[in-house]
Amino acid sequence: MKFIGTRGTDEKKSFSEVILNPAAPNGGLYVPEKLPKIDERYLLKFFDDMNTKTYRHIARSILRKFKVDLDDDLIEKSLYTYLRNFDHEDVVPLVRLKNFYVAELWHGPTRAFKDMALQPFGVILSKLAQQRGENYLILAATSGDTGPATLKTFENRENIKVVCIYPHEGTSEVQKLQMITTDAKNEKVLGILGDFDDAQSALKNLLKDEEFKKTLQENDIKLSAANSVNFGRIIFQIVYHFWSYIRLLSDYEIEMGEKIDVVIPSGNFGNALGAYYAKKMGLPIDKIVIASNKNNVLYELITYGRYDLRDKRLIKTISPAMDILKSSNVERMIFDKFGEERTKELMSSLEKEGYFELTKEELEKIKEDFIADFATDGESEEIIRRYAKNEFYLLDPHTATAVKAYEYLKEKGKLGDNKVIVYSTAEWTKFAPSIYYALTGEDVNREIAELEERSAISDKDAIAYIEAHLKEKAPEMILELFNKEITNENIIPKEKIKEEIIEFIKN
Numbered sequence: 235m236k237f238i239g240t241r242g243t244d245e246k247k248s249f250s251e252v253i254l255n256p257a258a259p260n261g262g263l264y265v266p267e268k269l270p271k272i273d274e275r276y277l278l279k280f281f282d283d284m285n286t287k288t289y290r291h292i293a294r295s296i297l298r299k300f301k302v303d304l305d306d307d308l309i310e311k312s313l314y315t316y317l318r319n320f321d322h323e324d325v326v327p328l329v330r331l332k333n334f335y336v337a338e339l340w341h342g343p344t345r346a347f348k349d350m351a352l353q354p355f356g357v358i359l360s361k362l363a364q365q366r367g368e369n370y371l372i373l374a375a376t377s378g379d380t381g382p383a384t385l386k387t388f389e390n391r392e393n394i395k396v397v398c399i400y401p402h403e404g405t406s407e408v409q410k411l412q413m414i415t416t417d418a419k420n421e422k423v424l425g426i427l428g429d430f431d432d433a434q435s436a437l438k439n440l441l442k443d444e445e446f447k448k449t450l451q452e453n454d455i456k457l458s459a460a461n462s463v464n465f466g467r468i469i470f471q472i473v474y475h476f477w478s479y480i481r482l483l484s485d486y487e488i489e490m491g492e493k494i495d496v497v498i499p500s501g502n503f504g505n506a507l508g509a510y511y512a513k514k515m516g517l518p519i520d521k522i523v524i525a526s527n528k529n530n531v532l533y534e535l536i537t538y539g540r541y542d543l544r545d546k547r548l549i550k551t552i553s554p555a556m557d558i559l560k561s562s563n564v565e566r567m568i569f570d571k572f573g574e575e576r577t578k579e580l581m582s583s584l585e586k587e588g589y590f591e592l593t594k595e596e597l598e599k600i601k602e603d604f605i606a607d608f609a610t611d612g613e614s615e616e617i618i619r620r621y622a623k624n625e626f627y628l629l630d631p632h633t634a635t636a637v638k639a640y641e642y643l644k645e646k647g648k649l650g651d652n653k654v655i656v657y658s659t660a661e662w663t664k665f666a667p668s669i670y671y672a673l674t675g676e677d678v679n680r681e682i683a684e685l686e687e688r689s690a691i692s693d694k695d696a697i698a699y700i701e702a703h704l705k706e707k708a709p710e711m712i713l714e715l716f717n718k719e720i721t722n723e724n725i726i727p728k729e730k731i732k733e734e735i736i737e738f739i740k741n
């Protein structure tokens with residue numbers, strides 16, 4: 235399987251090449267030249283002996299379908315992380331609620347869906363670097379979940395160094411502790427005095443900085459990336475869509491070939507793109523429901539066919555992993571539907587004018603696969619409270635946006651009678667204060683203008699409250715964070731980022 239760029243291609247690349255060097259020519263992204271196809275026979279093969287088939291079997295089979303240029307041994311090693319570092323034997327368990335199924339993508343070590351791809355990805359990147367005798371630096375700006383998952387997967391891995399930059403006061407306490415308690419020698423965590431945008435633009439400037447590039451060269455270090463711009467992440471985000479379908483089959487919840495709808499809390503559109511690719515490969519998915527929070531650029535794109543950043547600024551919400559205005563993976567979907575020339579045109583318009591608009595026909599094509607909705611914080615809190623009370627199921631604030639989208643679209647008659655899977659992207663323990671406020675009802679229907687005020691209750695106390703009042707138990711890896719030694723806390727002004735990183739790579 236070869237990969238081409240969404241904005242033109244110099245030469246086609248292999249899977250391992252696009253993992254190591256994820257940026258395609260002209261600012262584009264790499265996509266598979268052609269998606270592999272599967273049919274019912276393929277699904278039946280798993281269905282027939284699901285008792286002996288595990289998540290890893292399906293993952294291995296999908297990687298083979300893509301004909302990735304990795305040794306079998308390396309593939310096995312990477313997939314072994316699902317066995318060793320996830321705390322559920324299904325890896326992605328499906329929970330049945332009254333009207334739909336919840337697929338829990340957060341049973342990995344950092345309790346959010348980023349582990350699904352980053353766990354195997356870390357093994358692969360490090361091994362490829364070793365095989366080539368090369369050293370790589372991964373720079374990650376994080377608003378909360380990518381940072382911990384990136385640090386976790388590269389912990390003490392050879393030939394890889396990681397620098398993780400987060401806004402000092404912009405993440406949840408649990409997320410911050412997950413980062414600053416890391417003590418791997420190959421990792422550096424920088425908390426900057428600024429917000430996520432500052433962290434991201436500091437990184438962007440750094441990548442253009444001549445002195446920085448020279449230092450990298452002198453120290454024989456190349457740059458890679460672990461965000462969902464890297465196709466190495468996307469491929470693992472295709473797998474669980476297959477898994478969930480096969481699981482429903484083997485539990486006799488659906489019949490072979492029966493179409494289902496999936497609902498996905500979306501930010502950078504990586505998870506949703508995985509569903510789209512799975513559908514294109516032949517998985518019987520009907521509608522992919524995109525759920526946003528108040529930063530609803532994806533909702534506008536899918537509903538009205540326009541991507542308009544001109545009058546928008548980022549709004550802080552209780553679902554921070556979805557607080558995104560420039561959703562990178564939309565480009566891969568646009569390319570798949572409308573081709574290279576149109577992608578270039580639209581992306582250039584977005585970059586230059588902060589705006590693009592699809593034709594009516596183009597919008598119709600998007601609506602064949604997608605439908606969207608968004609939730610305010612008040613609506614998400616109402617959902618969290620109601621499901622805790624009526625279904626005894628705790629939703630995190632991201633997953634709550636998806637449940638709201640499902641309920642709303644269903645009620646409006648915009649979804650048919652297909653069975654529905656809602657993808658749950660984080661465990662409640664990562665956002666305990668928001669859950670606490672949702673449950674106690676203090677803030678329902680209030681827009682969160684004063685998010686800061688909410689830190690009135692600490693994560694630790696919120697977790698304790700929830701454990702005491704509901705039949706929930708936070709996992710050990712979250713609880714132990716509160717007693718762990720802080721070994722990697724470096725709070726710096728953003729002007730000092732370059733200096734800190736240079737010093738780190740020289741050592």
Ligand SMILES: *Cc1c(COP(=O)(O)O)cnc(C)c1O
Nearest residue numbers: 379500501502503504505555659
């Ligand atoms: C990253 C993340 C998302 C958004 O996923 P995308 O693939 O970027 O759309 C949603 N929820 C949580 C909890 C996340 O960490």
